[in-house]
Structure formats: C-alpha cells, structure tokens
Amino acid sequence: MANETVFKRLDCNPIVTAANVPRANSIHNSAVVRWNGAYAGVFRVDEIDMCYRLHTGFSRDGLDWEIDPEPLRMTSSDPAVYVSDHSYDPRLVLLEGTHYLTWCNSAPQGPQIGLARTDDFRTFVQMENPFQPPNRNAVLFPRTINGAYAMLHRPSDRGHTPFGDVFYSSSPDLIHWGKHRHVFGPYPGWQGTKVGPGPSPLETPEGWLLIYHGVWGSCNGFLYYAGGALLDLEEPWKVICRTRDYLLAPTMPYERVGDVPNVVFPSAMVHYPETGRVRVYYGCADTCVSAAEADLDELIAFIKQHRIQ
Numbered sequence: 001m002a003n004e005t006v007f008k009r010l011d012c013n014p015i016v017t018a019a020n021v022p023r024a025n026s027i028h029n030s031a032v033v034r035w036n037g038a039y040a041g042v043f044r045v046d047e048i049d050m051c052y053r054l055h056t057g058f059s060r061d062g063l064d065w066e067i068d069p070e071p072l073r074m075t076s077s078d079p080a081v082y083v084s085d086h087s088y089d090p091r092l093v094l095l096e097g098t099h100y101l102t103w104c105n106s107a108p109q110g111p112q113i114g115l116a117r118t119d120d121f122r123t124f125v126q127m128e129n130p131f132q133p134p135n136r137n138a139v140l141f142p143r144t145i146n147g148a149y150a151m152l153h154r155p156s157d158r159g160h161t162p163f164g165d166v167f168y169s170s171s172p173d174l175i176h177w178g179k180h181r182h183v184f185g186p187y188p189g190w191q192g193t194k195v196g197p198g199p200s201p202l203e204t205p206e207g208w209l210l211i212y213h214g215v216w217g218s219c220n221g222f223l224y225y226a227g228g229a230l231l232d233l234e235e236p237w238k239v240i241c242r243t244r245d246y247l248l249a250p251t252m253p254y255e256r257v258g259d260v261p262n263v264v265f266p267s268a269m270v271h272y273p274e275t276g277r278v279r280v281y282y283g284c285a286d287t288c289v290s291a292a293e294a295d296l297d298e299l300i301a302f303i304k305q306h307r308i309q
C-alpha cells in the first residue's frame, strides 16, 4: 500500500460512516475508549442541517458501532456553561477512574474548549470551559503530573486558522488553568502550517507518546497528516523527539474524497498491553472514521529514527 510506514490501515475501513446515524451528513473526528470489556465512543456527527453534534456509541469490538441517533445531553448546574450546536472533535481519557471528554464547544465569540465527565456514558456532567475562545483542540493527560492536571491544546482563531502551535497548561482542580508552556509548532513540510494534539498522550517508558495532526497549506487548500512525538514524562512541554516523516497521510480514496478532501485526523488511540499494539482512530476527509494499527515498540522506534534533528 502506498506510503504506509508503521501504521497499517484496517481492511474493514471505513468503520463508521453517515449510515450509522439517520440524520447524519457525515461522522468523523471522534473519540473511542475501551470500556467495560468492550468499547464506548463519542462521535462527531455533522447532521443534515450541517450543525455538528456529539453522539455516544457502543461497540463490542471497536469496529462495529451502534451510535445513538440522538445527540448526547450534558447536565450542568451553571447556565453560563452550555453546549453549542457546533460541538465537534471530541477526545476521551480515563483519569482517576472517571472518563473525561474534551471537545470544541463553539461560542459566538469563537471556538472554545468544552470539558465534561462521565461514569457511564449516559450522563455527562459539564464542567467549566478551561480556556476562553478561540481554541479548538484539547486533550487531557491520563494522570496528574507533579500534582497537577495537565492538558495539551492549540489556541486558534475564529476561522480556519492558518497557524497553530501546541501548548501545555496545568490545573490544581480542573477548573483554573495556567502555567502555560509552549510545546512545539509547525515545521517545514507536511506540518508546515499548523500542528495540534490528537488523542490523549499514552505513557511509555520512553516518554509520553503523542500522536498529533500536522497541516500542509498547499496551493489548493489544507491537507491533514498524522505525526508522532515523545514528550518528557515529568515536564511534558519538553519534546524528546518528533517525526520529520509523517505516520499517516491522506492517500486512500476515503481519505482523499469527502466534504473536506485530503484529511487524516487522528483523534483516539487504544492501547492493547496484551499484544503490545495500539490502534488509532482517525477522521477521513471530514466524512467517515477509520482505524490503523501499529506495534507500539515499532512506532516509538520509527519516531526516534525519523525525527527532526
């Protein structure tokens, strides 16, 4: 297959399409976790009014999904914290026994990060928005670091954002965020326009493994790729190494053709310690969801070997 490096695409791709939800125009950039011996997910569903909403889904094997036809509802005691009709690009992480959801919760003042927690994927309790807009990409780390909760995110603009760097922020209580640190920015080539965090980082002995998206601004618009980085375990704003070569590029027909062509957007990663493999879920051309798998040791070796010097 053209351009495959360590990640092998699944033969059954795409695994989720608009056919999974009656009112869907497209389903892409979505979050998946292993849950209760099976899988749970929060899916970005662009509906036939072209508003973006989040829907929960459940699966036995992570491939065959039943997605709720109705958008998920948040509960919140504060009317100032609301869910918009432009809710998209969810990410999930298990932190201290609870699943946390981050997503882009658009406000009239621009895209902003939403934060909610759930114990059963039925009830989601919305929390304070971590940052003021505009910011549309955020992932929580799966544990506290030096006693503080930690998040990677990408401040943006109100439009399609022709720039973007990854920042690290920490919080004592998941409400107040600060100590902002720059992590990394664009680099000439496929990640030359902007970069943003993908799935929540995975802790490995070699550092936090971050799969991220990089965007190339071509003469005909943006193309989205997946890259990888290793971040220092105790000071994650310090990059140990980061790929010069991409891990995944839009080359398959379902990645090339869709509402937004030429997009590979990694948004979830499941680790299988029993086999030493990881599976990445990614949005394809803003139209469907696919998955690709790699051996974790080979993936880390690739990132170290094909690093930016």
Ligand code: BMA
Pocket: 029, 088, 089, 136, 224, 260, 263, 265, 283, 286
């Ligand atoms: C994300 C979202 C999408 C966009 C995409 C590419 O950041 O903003 O709406 O099209 O990038 O999948």
